Amino acid sequence: MIKYAIIGTGWITVSMIQGIHDVCPQKMSLGGVYSRSDDQAKRFIAQLKERGAVPEDLSIKIFTDLDRLAEDPEIQAVYIASPNRFHYEQSEKMLLAGKHVLCEKPIALKEENLGRLIELAEKKRLVYLEAIMMLHQPQLEKLKEAAGRLGNIFTAHIDFSQLSSKYPAYLAGKNPNIFNPAFGTGAFEDLGIYGIYFIMEMFGYPEKALMQSRFLESGADRSGEALLCYQGKDVTFSFSKVGQNRSCSQIIGDEATLTIESISQLTGITLFAKDGSQEEIYGEESKPVLMGREADTFADLISGALPLSRMRELQEKALKVCRLMEEMRKTAGIFFPFEEGERDAV
Numbered sequence: 244m245i246k247y248a249i250i251g252t253g254w255i256t257v258s259m260i261q262g263i264h265d266v267c268p269q270k271m272s273l274g275g276v277y278s279r280s281d282d283q284a285k286r287f288i289a290q291l292k293e294r295g296a297v298p299e300d301l302s303i304k305i306f307t308d309l310d311r312l313a314e315d316p317e318i319q320a321v322y323i324a325s326p327n328r329f330h331y332e333q334s335e336k337m338l339l340a341g342k343h344v345l346c347e348k349p350i351a352l353k354e355e356n357l358g359r360l361i362e363l364a365e366k367k368r369l370v371y372l373e374a375i376m377m378l379h380q381p382q383l384e385k386l387k388e389a390a391g392r393l394g395n396i397f398t399a400h401i402d403f404s405q406l407s408s409k410y411p412a413y414l415a416g417k418n419p420n421i422f423n424p425a426f427g428t429g430a431f432e433d434l435g436i437y438g439i440y441f442i443m444e445m446f447g448y449p450e451k452a453l454m455q456s457r458f459l460e461s462g463a464d465r466s467g468e469a470l471l472c473y474q475g476k477d478v479t480f481s482f483s484k485v486g487q488n489r490s491c492s493q494i495i496g497d498e499a500t501l502t503i504e505s506i507s508q509l510t511g512i513t514l515f516a517k518d519g520s521q522e523e524i525y526g527e528e529s530k531p532v533l534m535g536r537e538a539d540t541f542a543d544l545i546s547g548a549l550p551l552s553r554m555r556e557l558q559e560k561a562l563k564v565c566r567l568m569e570e571m572r573k574t575a576g577i578f579f580p581f582e583e584g585e586r587d588a589v
């Protein structure tokens with residue numbers, strides 16, 4: 244049983260812990276909670292017990308100092324779900340201390356930094372993964388098989404527009420992390436990354452990629468439109484944190500069309516043949532189960548049930564996505580305040 248700790252006590256961490264409970268409770272057990280506040284950690288643990296995401300009698304250590312967590316010999320692995328800006332330094336600290344790390348997306352905003360962390364994990368013989376649910380779902384293969392039945396694909400329209408629950412707070416003059424560029428956030432790093440992973444899985448690295456972003460007064464990008472060009476086909480990708488998509492993404496071939504309701508979860512996938520007949524490729528799935536499957540891969544890599552070549556394949560994908568996103572950010576003028584001098588360099 245792998246004893247793990249978490250960093251960051253937002254709703255996404257609750258989903259992950261619930262997912263581990265639902266999918267692989269025999270492989271991972273929560274041993275520690277890090278929060279900046281002792282009270283918040285206690286509330287968080289009470290919430291987990293109340294919803295049955297961990298056993299009532301489970302003993303969970305509380306850490307309010309990251310160094311104490313890093314030094315704890317009982318904790319073997321860490322799930323990091325803090326704001327993006329902290330992913331690099333928290334990953335580095337945990338890897339240096341010998342912990343396996345599953346880190347929320349994006350691990351890094353620059354390929355160079357991601358590469359450095361992957362090298363560090365390799366040197367320390369640790370498992371290190373970016374938390375991207377779609378890569379661990381059985382429906383990914385089903386989607387790819389279905390895409391093989393579309394005939395010639397000349398176009399695809401991908402959208403990930405999700406109205407943020409934090410937008411009203413932003414409009415009310417507060418400064419939520421997700422709309423504060425000081426945390427390395429904004430629509431492209433938060434939602435765009437899913438679209439880029441999806442597009443790379445389906446079509447590979449584009450020959451050319453352009454993007455136009457729109458910004459809030461805070462400086463965070465609120466939405467964007469991208470064009471990714473390939474030999475013989477073009478893919479459009481739009482995303483927004485200030486409006487909700489009520490339709491589907493589509494991959495359009497001359498024999499059939501695939502519609503996908505959620506490109507991050509790979510759910511609601513339907514194939515429409517030329518005659519209009521429909522076939523469901525994949526239905527709905529709960530978010531904790533989707534997240535539990537990525538934790539399951541993480542646990543299997545740690546135990547050796549999955550070969551390390553699988554981890555390297557996932558890391559290679561993460562590096563390519565990071566490289567493309569870095570290129571696209573430049574075309575759209577997305578820079579973060581901690582990237583001193585970057586804007587001038589372009």
Ligand SMILES: NC(=O)c1ccc[n+]([C@@H]2O[C@H](COP(=O)([O-])OP(=O)(O)OC[C@H]3O[C@@H](n4cnc5c(N)ncnc54)[C@H](OP(=O)(O)O)[C@@H]3O)[C@@H](O)[C@H]2O)c1
Pocket residue numbers: 250251252253254255277278279280283284324325326327329347348349374420421433
């Ligand atoms: N996989 C997915 O579907 C999914 C969904 C949502 C988010 N995410 C990712 O999860 C990560 C967290 O997102 P979120 O929306 O939960 O972020 P958030 O609410 O801004 O922060 C998450 C946690 O980090 C800690 N934190 C907040 N502000 C901090 C600060 N100034 N300094 C240090 N720690 C701070 C807080 O925990 P304490 O108060 O306990 O310290 C907070 O609960 C992001 O990287 C995001 O991309 C993934």
